[in-house]
Amino acid sequence: MERVALLTEVKKKKRDENLIKAKMQRTFSLRRQEVLQEPKIPEFFNKWPALLDVTEIKWEFMRLTTVPLTSKFLGELDRLTNDLIGVFNTKGGVAGKKIGAMMAKMENDMECSESEADVAGTTMAIYTVQAEGDDHDGPGGLLADVGVVLEGVEVLHNLQSINHACVMLYGLIYALNLSYPRSLKNIFEAYQKILMDLESSKLSPKVRTLKLKLLR
Structure with a gap:
């Protein structure tokens, strides 16, 4: 449900970046489980399009490493x-x-x-x-x-x-x-x-x- 809500928010023309960041944080463990299954890139980004954003890539890296x-x-x-x-x-x-x-x-x-x-x-x-x-x-x-x-x-x-x-x-x-x-x-x-x-x-x-x- 969180992923679907995130998907809906990302598709909005005026999206709430703080809400997207919060939902990406909450769905991090689920996303990592999918990543470790080595999905095809197009399929993965269809499910997690927020990671096509520069800001979210930086936040995801921080979640993984604690390094900016x-x-x-x-x-x-x-x-x-x-x-x-x-x-x-x-x-x-x-x-x-x-x-x-x-x-x-x-x-x-x-x-x-x-x-x-x-x-x-x-x-x-x-x-x-x-x-x-x-x-x-x-x-x-x-x-x-x-x-x-x-x-x-x-x-x-x-x-x-x-x-x-x-x-x-x-x-x-x-x-x-x-x-x-x-x-x-x-x-x-x-x-x-x-x-x-x-x-x-x-x-x-x-x-x-x-x-x-x-x-x-």
Whole structure:
């Protein structure tokens, strides 16, 4: 009954955000039981559309970890940016060349991987849509939209920036109990255990090496 009432409130044009927050809190344990059964993303969001909202993603993360999502993530990223750049600059070989090229392109703007808006079949991604008439590729270009895709479904759009989309994707991974993408496992572990300081006593060798370099 609480879930149905929540669903009704979410669909209203002038919805009561405080009421939604309270009902999401009361239905948290029920929602977690469903999440652990690994439902399909579209089916889950049909039942719990409140989690398609940036504010509720942050509250859900807080319920799970007691850690504030956005301020902690972006604050630690800002604090460690210069140290991360220093670590990247010492990297040699093929990896060093790739990192150097990426850093030159980003022009000191930290970002996650981006893709075009054609996302059908994509398991997990951040997409960007370049503003019409803007010929500047990359982070310096004007963006008409930034969003998040899960299981081929656009679950968030009109986000503030690629950085913000990265934070929201991380929050959704926790909210939905998703596994880290294999190709980005080390990156997401670094987010979790270095930036967010969650389960930081258990580090993979690569993330442990990065953390030790940052502490020097």
